[in-house]
Amino acid sequence: MAARDYGQYSGVTRALELVGERWAMLIVRDLLVGPRRYGELAAGLPRIPTNILAARLKELQAAGVLRRAPRSRVIVYELTPFGRELEPVVLALGAWGFKAMGQAREEQIITPDSMTIDLRTAFRPQVALDLPPTAYAAHVGVAELLIRVDGSRLDVTRGDGPADLAFAAGPGIHRVIAGELDPDRAIATGVVEVLHGRGDLLGRFADTFHLAA
Template sequence: MGSSYHQFCPVAKAMELLDERWTLLIVRELVTGSQHFNQLRRGLPRMSPALLSRRLHQLARAGVVERRTEDGHVRYVLTEAGRELRPVVEALGAWGTRWIGELGDEDLDPKLLLWDMHRNVDHAAVPAGRTVIYFRFPGAPAGLRDWWLTITGGDADVCDADPGHPVDVTVTAGLRALVDVWRGELTWDDTLRTGEVRLAGPEPLRRALPTWFTLPPFAAIPRPAHRLPARP
């Protein structure tokens, strides 16, 4: 746990645990359904495994997370205290959506984008059988430009190497443009019309692809006319 603020205020006492770097983002991942270490790593791709392990230990010691071992696999599950943080995470996300509009290039992470997209697939809308979507981000750094999303039945998997299956639809996009679609700043139609996102494949699949994903709840939050200025 971080150093004490030495205040009896309950906000101060809560922040002694939660304001350490990455801690609340780990809670975000647990709230959205991640339970295994590798799942948490994929939702927090820029966090080192050692620090993730340390933060999980701190959360478990504080009674926010319970570490369970079942059939040789470790799961991290929110306790009652941890589950009560869901509205806190949701409120912070809503506030950030409304008031923090500026994204730097360093904030644009294709790993996180594809991971979030994979857990928001509308499986009822995707064709039966296996569907493979190839995402190309030509402007992204080398090694982060090519991604494959394989959807089979009720499952979806993200790969950064060709899984070897035929591709049904190719999405070629500016990373910022697709992130803006995902955040609700732009629509699929906006970016398709400008060419910032391009789809290749059979026409019925191209037309249907935007319906295969359910945008995160934050995307629908109304934005004020004027947002907070970008940080220097």
Template sequence: MTTYGQFCPVAKAMDVLDERWTLLVVRELLAGSTHFNELRRGNPRMSPALLAKRLRTLERAGVVRRTEDAGRPTYRLTRAGEALRPVVDALGAWGVRWISELGDEDLDPHLLFWDVRRTVPVAAWPPGPTAVEFHLDDVGRDVARWWLVVRSGDADLCDVDPGIEPAVVVRSGLRALTRVWRGDVSWDGALRAGDVELVGPAAVRREVPRWIGQSDLASVPRPAA
């Protein structure tokens, strides 16, 4: 690992944290991912080899602790790693406020629905197994359909039909749904504009914004135009 060769505490911190993908791995660990495949799903464009390398670096730096759970490697943040939470939160808030432009390369359905799944307010959903189906109309057929399923108090993400009749179908483009999730536009605004369409009984359609919610950073105030 190359270093800045400075005694400055900022430089010392960046010796560990400014390698590409490192803070995004920390972000996933802060969000609750503990296994290698979960970390990959949160960073779908990161190669397995690079993820393994970054985890080793963070482990050597005392940021991550690797243990075995029934023979399966488990990764958790140490006290030093948990102390990065306000740093990551502040970076996220800064990005929402000051870097709002989304290029085509920033749009990824795998990451979008993985992020949605882990913050689903399951208590707001009906008590029995319930599915919401998503149709994306501006991506390839292999990534155009997704299902969010809540049962027994857990949320699951499927990219193949789970065999549960969906309570409602959400039709949208990937960019439009990503903007709703980020909080760039509200659910009501997207629905009124026709950028998002809900297909299903009226009573269920009214519940979808509450069932899905928005990103934890959606509430960050944007600067005035």
């Protein structure tokens, strides 16, 4: 368990003792996308000191939040069923934090896993149910994601692939998701660059993925 002890007997207190240490919830966030090797976790959290990453992994494993598992002759870290119960908590935190993001600073980056969770947070399945199946190839900073929406089902994977709309963007894509920037205006001002496919589908993307800031 984490060393922090608040000396209180309550559910919130216990939760913070288990996952409230710095970096812990970001490790959980990335593992919600899928199992990761140690090096992959370190690459996805470039500012985390290696000793802190090792300590957090050990603490989360002791708490039953994650486990080490062999995969194709390598060891990966994956969430346990207990750890996966944190998904709605992480998504709710993301929606809450989205309201206070403000403008991105120059040194801030978007990672594939952070963008994947942002998309899960902003996904509106009730809207997608009324739209045709659509695939988007999104190049957001260093993150290359293939986003497939089919009714209420969302599938986000790393890499490129056949898509109805392929676009490139920076942190400004969050302004589109927040409804602060009209999709047509985003394209006209270069915030979003259409690489191929139908540019008008960015409007469908904005309808499907929306979080009010």
